Amino acid sequence: MILLSKQLLDDLERPGGVQRALQKAIELEHATLPAYLYSLYSLGDSNVEIAGLMLSVIMEEMLHFAIACNTLNAIGGSPDIDKPDFIPIYPGHLPGGVDESLCVHLRRFSKEHVHKTFMSIEEPEDPLHFPLLAVADTNHVTIGEYYTRIEKRIADLGEGIFTGDPGRQVVGGFPPDEIFPITGVASATKGIELIKQQGEGTTTSPLDPEKQLAHYYRFAEIWHGNQLVRVKDAPPGTPDDQKLNYDGPPIPFDEAKVLPIVDDPKSSKYPPTSQAHYLNDNFNYAYTSLLKALHRTFNGHPSELDSAIAVMHSMRELAMEMMTVPFANGENAGPSFEYQPVNK
Amino acid sequence: MSYLNSLRLNFFGKFQAAVSTVNNDPAHFNNATFKPSYQKMEDGKHANGWWNPRGDANWRMIGCNITSAWLSDGQPAAGSDPVLTYLIADSDWSVAAKLVDLDPEQQGVSEIWGMEIRIADSSGNTLMRAKYKTAGFMDIFMRWPSGSGDGSAGAMYQSVLTDIQWGQIDNSPFLQQLQQASSAGLLSIKFNVDAFDANYQSPTFTLGRIAGTIGPATAAEPHHFVIGRHFMTTSLPQPGFFLPAGNVNFCEAVVDEKACKLYLDLGNSLPTTTMGGPFTDLSVLSVACATVDANNQTQILVPLGDVDYLASGWYEKTAGVVALPADRKLTAAELTTIAANQLLIQLTAPNAPPKPAIWESPGGLYIRPDRFVFRLNPGESAEIRLFGSQYGQPYPGARVISFLDASGIGGNLPVGVPEDVLEFPRTVVLNEFGQAKVQVSAGNPRNPRGYIDGQVYGIRCVLEDTLPPALQYPFNPSEFVSLLVWDEFVADPPVWYGCLQPVFQQYANLYPLMSRFVDLSSYESVSDPNNVIPLTITFGLDPHDPNSMPVTRDLSGGKRKAILQWLANPGPNGKPLLGTPPVSPPAALETAEANLAPAMVDRQSLGKVAFYKRVASARSTRRKL
Numbered sequence: 023m024i025l026l027s028k029q030l031l032d033d034l035e036r037p038g039g040v041q042r043a044l045q046k047a048i049e050l051e052h053a054t055l056p057a058y059l060y061s062l063y064s065l066g067d068s069n070v071e072i073a074g075l076m077l078s079v080i081m082e083e084m085l086h087f088a089i090a091c092n093t094l095n096a097i098g099g100s101p102d103i104d105k106p107d108f109i110p111i112y113p114g115h116l117p118g119g120v121d122e123s124l125c126v127h128l129r130r131f132s133k134e135h136v137h138k139t140f141m142s143i144e145e146p147e148d149p150l151h152f153p154l155l156a157v158a159d160t161n162h163v164t165i166g167e168y169y170t171r172i173e174k175r176i177a178d179l180g181e182g183i184f185t186g187d188p189g190r191q192v193v194g195g196f197p198p199d200e201i202f203p204i205t206g207v208a209s210a211t212k213g214i215e216l217i218k219q220q221g222e223g224t225t226t227s228p229l230d231p232e233k234q235l236a237h238y239y240r241f242a243e244i245w246h247g248n249q250l251v252r253v254k255d256a257p258p259g260t261p262d263d264q265k266l267n268y269d270g271p272p273i274p275f276d277e278a279k280v281l282p283i284v285d286d287p288k289s290s291k292y293p294p295t296s297q298a299h300y301l302n303d304n305f306n307y308a309y310t311s312l313l314k315a316l317h318r319t320f321n322g323h324p325s326e327l328d329s330a331i332a333v334m335h336s337m338r339e340l341a342m343e344m345m346t347v348p349f350a351n352g353e354n355a356g357p358s359f360e361y362q363p364v365n366k
Numbered sequence: 367m368s369y370l371n372s373l374r375l376n377f378f379g380k381f382q383a384a385v386s387t388v389n390n391d392p393a394h395f396n397n398a399t400f401k402p403s404y405q406k407m408e409d410g411k412h413a414n415g416w417w418n419p420r421g422d423a424n425w426r427m428i429g430c431n432i433t434s435a436w437l438s439d440g441q442p443a444a445g446s447d448p449v450l451t452y453l454i455a456d457s458d459w460s461v462a463a464k465l466v467d468l469d470p471e472q473q474g475v476s477e478i479w480g481m482e483i484r485i486a487d488s489s490g491n492t493l494m495r496a497k498y499k500t501a502g503f504m505d506i507f508m509r510w511p512s513g514s515g516d517g518s519a520g521a522m523y524q525s526v527l528t529d530i531q532w533g534q535i536d537n538s539p540f541l542q543q544l545q546q547a548s549s550a551g552l553l554s555i556k557f558n559v560d561a562f563d564a565n566y567q568s569p570t571f572t573l574g575r576i577a578g579t580i581g582p583a584t585a586a587e588p589h590h591f592v593i594g595r596h597f598m599t600t601s602l603p604q605p606g607f608f609l610p611a612g613n614v615n616f617c618e619a620v621v622d623e624k625a626c627k628l629y630l631d632l633g634n635s636l637p638t639t640t641m642g643g644p645f646t647d648l649s650v651l652s653v654a655c656a657t658v659d660a661n662n663q664t665q666i667l668v669p670l671g672d673v674d675y676l677a678s679g680w681y682e683k684t685a686g687v688v689a690l691p692a693d694r695k696l697t698a699a700e701l702t703t704i705a706a707n708q709l710l711i712q713l714t715a716p717n718a719p720p721k722p723a724i725w726e727s728p729g730g731l732y733i734r735p736d737r738f739v740f741r742l743n744p745g746e747s748a749e750i751r752l753f754g755s756q757y758g759q760p761y762p763g764a765r766v767i768s769f770l771d772a773s774g775i776g777g778n779l780p781v782g783v784p785e786d787v788l789e790f791p792r793t794v795v796l797n798e799f800g801q802a803k804v805q806v807s808a809g810n811p812r813n814p815r816g817y818i819d820g821q822v823y824g825i826r827c828v829l830e831d832t833l834p835p836a837l838q839y840p841f842n843p844s845e846f847v848s849l850l851v852w853d854e855f856v857a858d859p860p861v862w863y864g865c866l867q868p869v870f871q872q873y874a875n876l877y878p879l880m881s882r883f884v885d886l887s888s889y890e891s892v893s894d895p896n897n898v899i900p901l902t903i904t905f906g907l908d909p910h911d912p913n914s915m916p917v918t919r920d921l922s923g924g925k926r927k928a929i930l931q932w933l934a935n936p937g938p939n940g941k942p943l944l945g946t947p948p949v950s951p952p953a954a955l956e957t958a959e960a961n962l963a964p965a966m967v968d969r970q971s972l973g974k975v976a977f978y979k980r981v982a983s984a985r986s987t988r989r990k991l
Binding site: 067295296297299300303304307308310311314315318326328329330332333335336338339342363364365366 | 382422426427428429453455456457458459460461462486488489490568569570571573879882883903913
């Protein structure tokens with residue numbers, strides 16, 4: 023799992039701490055997306071069931087991003103999305119991550135990458151089917167625990183902190199029971215609970231409130247190659263972690279169809295007059311435009327959301343153009359997800 | 367006032383036009399004869415979907431550095447002015463602009479839709495942000511005469527920037543002057559494009575070269591051309607792109623009587639030796655004014671200056687715009703002569719007398735429509751704004767004759783018919799400002815082209831004074847108004863079978879890229895709840911929004927209304943209405959499919975050049991003026 027420095031919790035108690043924490047949460051929710059998207063893109067139009075599972079996780083991360091932005095706006099803050107260091111460096115740690123924490127790479131899809139990286143990112147505090155982690159780790163917190171603490175701090179501070187302009191709340195793109203205006207402690211709590219349950223599930227069930235598998239378990243299904251299903255006729259009193267098993271219908275995987283894109287591409291590595299360079303510039307410019315569009319949307323222009331979503335869709339096309347272009351050593355080019363505010 | 371004045375900046379870089387090419391061949395619009403191979407890349411033996419079947423129609427500005435800036439007094443901006451480190455960029459918060467042809471039978475006015483233009487620094491800070499008014503290209507010609515294919519062509523775009531917002535420009539005296547000059551809320555922008563790479567195996571595939579100018583604009587001036595002095599020429603006979611007889615293409619100039627300078631724009635006029643490469647050495651290029659000695663009636667040429675077009679970096683720095691004479695002001699006598707006499711551009715080879723390359727229009731007479739591309743539903747009308755001038759001054763009282771002219775369109779299916787679909791006055795008279803409006807009303811074409819909706823027309827508006835054959839007025843073949851008039855389409859209620867299915871099928875055929883988002887040929891896909899909402903949004907957008915669907919902007923009002931109504935009014939099962947499946951396959955509707963694919967596929971022949979060749983070969987059968 024991703025472990026965050028405990029100092030983040032200490033900061034929560036200081037003035038402005040909740041706002042800073044929510045900004046950190048916004049950055050965290052975004053930080054996994056380039057890695058997930060890079061692997062998803064490498065599937066091209068193939069392996070549709072796996073692609074569907076990955077896309078569903080990605081969509082929910084975006085929802086969590088929006089909820090965190092709405093919450094920050096609700097308490098009078100301003101999400102800071104349009105800045106070069108909003109994007110993590112790949113390979114590298116997620117924002118707030120400590121050195122022992124997982125190093126995230128941009129890699130083409132493989133089950134190993136899903137297991138080693140994606141499942142680690144999403145691993146809950148107390149995942150079912152896996153041994154409990156050592157408890158005596160007092161220097162680090164999980165993302166889930168971070169959210170729990172933010173939620174508690176908001177509740178402690180009370181309704182009085184909700185000074186933000188309601189006109190900055192963004193809705194749309196998701197059903198109204200998932201994305202809703204954050205106006206007070208109750209809605210803030212509801213939003214954060216949704217983030218936690220969609221991401222990690224609960225301690226007794228891998229399902230979130232919509233009865234969908236939490237992210238960790240969706241990745242686990244991909245890894246195991248079978249759907250997670252209830253054990254038939256489990257007797258009452260069966261421990262939670264034995265009520266479910268990865269014995270369901272198989273999830274097909276055609277490895278040969280994965281596009282052989284390079285690991286951790288960088289713009290500087292593509293020769294300046296190469297096709298890969300031009301295509302990568304177009305991609306990064308579109309990606310940076312997405313960050314700018316989201317910044318605008320979540321800073322007082324909620325009606326720009328549709329336009330931002332359109333930019334996001336255009337990124338996939340630009341990635342697809344790149345990924346059949348040979349680069350080096352039998353591998354193809356891949357989009358480098360770098361901050362590029364002008365198309366040079 | 368326009369970009370062609372003292373206060374201006376120039377930029378130079380690349381553009382991208384990732385056009386989709388399945389729709390280049392009108393025969394591909396026929397659902398009944400469509401083949402899957404039409405969605406594939408050409409393979410050297412078969413044209414298939416030509417050279418970019420999966421194009422997304424995106425238009426981008428890439429690496430467009432500002433290379434020079436000139437202040438109102440004619441002096442260059444200080445070397446320390448930060449504007450010289452800025453770029454001309456497109457939108458940094460929306461999808462790319464779109465390049466759109468009017469119709470497969472009119473591919474000669476490709477318009478840029480939904481473009482935002484910014485002046486930005488290299489960190490992405492925006493100093494100016496504005497909307498680019500949709501415009502089609504003009505004056506296409508054979509820029510690289512020894513080339514072939516679309517890479518041999520050059521063309522220009524002129525338009526205005528609106529909805530201008532300024533950022534932190536305190537550090538740039540140039541930008542402050544430009545802001546003050548844009549008090550009408552407009553800026554003038556003109557750029558030249560050439561060296562388009564249509565080779566899908568090239569690293570610069572879909573990229574081309576762009577050089578342009580931004581300057582002030584006034585509300586009274588046309589948006590898409592300059593009121594000034596227009597140099598006009600004829601083409602050498604050849605199929606394909608216009609090839610200027612004197613080596614220099616159409617160009618324009620403005621006389622600034624206050625600054626005592628002639629501003630000449632050669633940006634879309636000079637040939638190159640290679641694609642996007644150095645200018646051909648045409649020898650010394652100079653501008654003169656031809657007057658007649660009052661005593662002996664001989665011609666006197668008043669020299670106005672040379673243009674140093676062969677200097678290294680000239681085009682990058684100037685985009686072809688020069689102020690003449692370079693080193694002095696025009697005298698009062700020269701200004702008087704210029705105001706009433708023809709200008710010309712001459713070429714002087716070593717040890718040879720000067721030879722005219724291109725003359726100003728005879729009698730200095732000139733008229734042009736401002737906006738020249740229209741899409742009309744039956745019952746709608748278009749307003750053609752005309753500006754007529756003589757030696758750059760308004761030409762009031764002149765009669766303008768307007769007539770149908772399909773000589774610049776078509777080449778496959780019959781175009782410009784039935785003629786009674788468009789109603790417009792044959793004659794208008796220019797007012798005291800040299801302006802007139804021609805109102806064109808559209809009826810219902812009644813599906814003359816069968817598998818292509820509606821009909822495409824050309825209307826030419828000429829000064830009556832330019833008609834006498836003795837004048838030999840060199841009418842510009844691309845200077846006419848193009849109109850697409852859609853068929854009436856009524857569906858009550860709209861359903862899938864036999865109604866909207868053929869519409870969606872045609873889009874699915876012509877734009878294979880769409881299949882990544884939604885399979886437009888499949889009811890299941892189109893009616894999928896996940897697709898209904900995005901389709902409703904995108905089909906309901908203003909066409910000026912870069913997200914507007916269809917990208918091609920060729921969907922009639924009737925069909926659009928039907929689609930939105932169909933999506934918004936599901937049947938009892940919660941899905942859009944299916945209707946009744948046809949009992950037998952629909953009858954083939956229309957004219958025989960013309961085989962337009964070249965018999966031996968020469969890669970270079972696939973592209974806009976194919977359209978111009980078709981038009982040229984059809985021209986001989988058309989009714990002439």
